[in-house]
Amino acid sequence: MAATDPMLEGADFRTRLQNWLPKIVLAPSFAVMVLFVYGFIAFTIYLSFTGSRMLPSFDLVGWQNYERLFRVRQWDTAIVNLGIFAGLYIVISTIIGLLLAIFLDQKIRGEGILRPIFLYPMALSFIVTGTAWKWILDPAIGLEVTMQQWGFENFQFDWIKDSEMAIYTIVIAAVWQSSGFVMAMFLAGLRGIDNEILKAAQMDGASNFQMYRRIILPQLRPAFLSAFVILSHLAIKSYDLVVAMTDGGPGTSTWLPALFMYEYTFTRNQMGIGAASAVIMLMTIAAIMVPYLYAELREKN
Template identity: 60%
Template sequence: MSEIYPGIASSAQQASNIKHPIPLQRRFQTFADIWLPRLVLSPTILLSLIFVYGFIGFTAYLSLTPSRLMPNYTYTGFGQYAALFDIDRWWVSATNLGIFGGLFILICLGVGLLLAIFLDQKIRAEGALRAIYLYPMALSFIVTGAAWKWILNPGLGLEKMVHAWGFPNFSMDWLVNSDMAIYTVVIAGVWQSSGFVMALFLAGLRGVDDSIIKAAMVDGASLPTIYRRIVIPALRPVFFSVLLVLSHIAIKSFDLVMALTAGGPGTSTDVPAIFMYQFSFTRGQLGLGAASAMMMLATVLAVLVPLIYLETKEARRAS
């Protein structure tokens, strides 16, 4: 047949040759779909494992050594932790963190939720107001601390301005008052972060089904009742995210405190992040600083793990 119809034979052979690359292409495409994302992400994952978790492990080991100015890899157990707990300044900084963190989180939650509910009423100039409320989050904590340091300075800011208005008895000396200085850090932190919390809550509010709200209004429920009984409970995942973010901000509040009060007056605004920095890098107590850093990590985990557990449990119950 090939001798009689050579054209047909050559065409059939070409057709058979064309079919072979198709499985190869599919195999290559499958390989690319599976392995290409892994190859692209592997450097980032590897660097994260080294420079995040690797250094966490390195810090944990240093906290079990007598390291001072330079690392000393001799294992000595939990002596650094015992020494840490014997230092009064550590407990002062931990107490300050509890005051700052508790007030900061609660006030940011309240202010952010109220602002989100206010903007959720579809008022005029909503976009401009949202931008104004969000603007402080665009600033660094160093800038925020410096700005509020000027505002709350008795000789430069708010107190001097009110005196110039004719109220000489007005006093706002919290920045230099050791009993009130920690609350100035709370004010600056809330001013910076409440707009961000508002944005998260506003996104959650816009995701609530309008039909449920309309049905409740038809049944005669007032707007405060609708928000209290229907809308706010529906924001549980948003509350979870906000608590995680605010807890993280509160625990690592080094730059805000340093710019605003530098831990003073005295140690009245000292926090564990400042304690860790000073003992590790200015006092030559590297092992003690590592122990304080691990206690900060334990604080983060103490907040994070229960929240993740509760959220996972609720998600399983809902499913």
């Protein structure tokens, strides 16, 4: 029987150790993530089927919380507000981001200065953005009183105090923060288009409008899809921006689902209903993310 070479055994051990060492190092972090992310998601789903109020309860009540949820007036308000906010936020941010990207793609002078200026709002937290816009739009200290002091005495802009218009002030602040980020995605897409295709189109007599409509915009489809997914996700889970700007007011006129979930779980001691609203938010995000991830993986395969 041939003797085993100690050097080969040592090399084999080192190879196995190198293969397993990253897994061993990452295992604690992975376990914590599974527990505190997916574990609590599962726990929230379970709570949504229980009679939990101030504290978790393990008495199952079936779909009762979901039935009660859709009878709550504030939930209807939150859903309507989400439709208004998400629709305007996604469309306006996409349009402004695309126009800014097209503007910067013209190889203008000062692009190196303008690009970080446009991106700067995304570096701020939504709390900072909400606080700043709350001051700007406050009729007593912001834009309205400033314009009146400049001589425009009839100028009035009190949307943030108007229950019918306050949700649109949330849209203004959110668009201001996110448009630069959308611009960066579109600019990356524009810079990735093959110039030879554009030169060939120019030689065939295509105008700039025709090139954008028939060549450039269709090739930006991945950027459009990514922008839609990211903005939808941000809209659905919006909480801190609303709290900083209006705290859900006047009254409950600017409640969104995330604020509803917090209020009913931690303020009104209706944990079961709050958990049900959180599950619906999760399912909505999943309905957007899963087809997107499926399409991306299918395209790569």
